[in-house]
Amino acid sequence: MADLTPEKLSQDAARKLAEPVVPRTLKTAITANVTSARKTIWKFSKANPSGAIGGGVLLVIIVMALFASLLTPFRFDRSVGSRLAPMGSEARAGGEMYLGADEIGRDVFTRTLHGGRTSLYVGLAAPLIGVGIGLVLGISSAYFGGVIDLTTQRVVDALLIVPGLVLAMVITLSFGFSLQIVIIAISINMIGGVSRVIRSHALALRESQYVEALRAMGASDTRIIFKHLIPNSFAPAMVLFAVSVGGAITTEASLSFLGLGIAPPRPSWGSMLSNAQQYFRTGIHIVLVPGIAIGVTVLAVNLFGDALRDALDPRLRGRS
């Protein structure tokens, strides 16, 4: 039977620590990590094939956006062909315009790649910030309750009352049209809704006995919130994140359309789509291309997000 005193324990621990450790060279450590990463990815793909496809597509889109300037000979802000040239036509200086040209002759493929940089950045960063802050706010609000809950939720009410686009417009108008400001403006819009949803989820968690057990174990409020409640709210947070990506990309588009978003000529999928609206009849391709790009990205994020949620929830692990 084990001895309970801390003194005896530390003796035991000291003995254990004194035992020789098998030396692990850097090389074996790296190989081990690579193999285990490969195994993890394989297991994940097998359990969630659709999620793996979503993740793969997302990865391809991100890589293409990152290396945009290497993948195309054209510049995104120069007219290189005739107006609304159809897909596959020749550029003036030579070279194929795979996806045609837009209303002033700029290469659509190039602009889509470069626009992806803006849209993906906004579409992933804004929900990350918005859901992150909303998560902490919602959980703290539910956990502490009372006056803190009341105050937080009234502030959230105020956020929810103002139409999102108007608030975003006011923010960009006051602080400038840079990418960062646009991201902040969009993420602030998400905080309200996210924190409300997470709060209702956390209200149930707060009453669960393991929270009481944690307090009886001497855990501090910060510890309970960050180490226990937030991981337990991961499932709804992931859904909220996936849902918000599409919203963020389109809000950014609306801002650009109103001339209050990221300043032209820097393209984004949203602004490309807005500009293309008048050319529905004459050049449908310049409407379809950014539209499909947004659609595919949002779908990929959703598939990947759902699979990630399942994979990270130990209760669902090893069931499918």
Place this chain on the structure above:
Amino acid sequence: MPEILQIKDLRTYFRSEDTIVKAVDGISYGIEQGETLAIVGESGCGKSVSALSILGLIPAPPGWIESGEIIFEGRDLLRLSDSEIRKVRGGSIGMVFQEPMSSLNPVMSIERQMTEGVRLHLGYTKGQARTRAIEMLEMVGIPDPETQLGRHPHHFSGGMRQRVMIAMALSCGPKLIIADEPTTALDVTVQAQILDLMKQLCQENDVALMIITHNLGVVARYADRINIMYAGRIIEQGTAREIYRNPSHPYSLGLLRSVPRLDGVRSEKLEPIEGQPPDLGDLPSGCHFNPRCRFALDRCTTEYPSIVDLNDSHKSACWVAEDIAAGVTN
């Protein structure tokens, strides 16, 4: 044996709508080092609240501690700062809860949950804490502890989880374990195992054990002393033997008669205690038990009985305690 915990005139109240609910209304008792004390009473008699008060876990608002002292290791727990009481919780006082199914965080491995306490209170490193966790799981009789550490709570049965909870409560080397209805949610066969285990571990390690229960039958084998609570007050306290042999409060007598006994006459009918436990926000005047009491006198409806000392250890809050103890009123 020295008393490690002394509770003096503890009052814990809750505000509900427009009344004040006196969940715990002036209780005093002590626990000696290494002994097992049972607190027995119906649902809502204040037994859990009194335990939560010790650790300062009363949800506030709506609850608060009106007055009293809780002396533990020479300090009044009610006067400690937030960070000081956190060191006591889980450090020198461990707690085991009623629902093993929900007392563990479902998304976290057993290892992370078991190591949290010792890393927090004893400052162990990850490796030391892991060793400790394996040791503790072995101690509570969980086979193959190394493998179990990587598992999650849903892989465990109720009895296993309660064993894990006991291991966690004991892992920081506490002086006292408070077990709030530790076996209520378990199968009858597992109940005995868990109680045996707790009793044995506490005895071996000289840890005092406080069992809160509504089942007098459960505590008969395990408790050294018993406090019986009714409507927020202790109405009888004594050694287990005294309470079982010579119950001296009509409520204790009723509790004992409503539980079947193996050594009694088979054909004997069980006698329920008539009526309902009182509303704590609207208590009857005089003795709180008088509307349900077979022996009630006129005096019982006007005056709360003073405590009668039947001997050094045996006390009862009843005007006719001596008669009941002697069996006169039977």
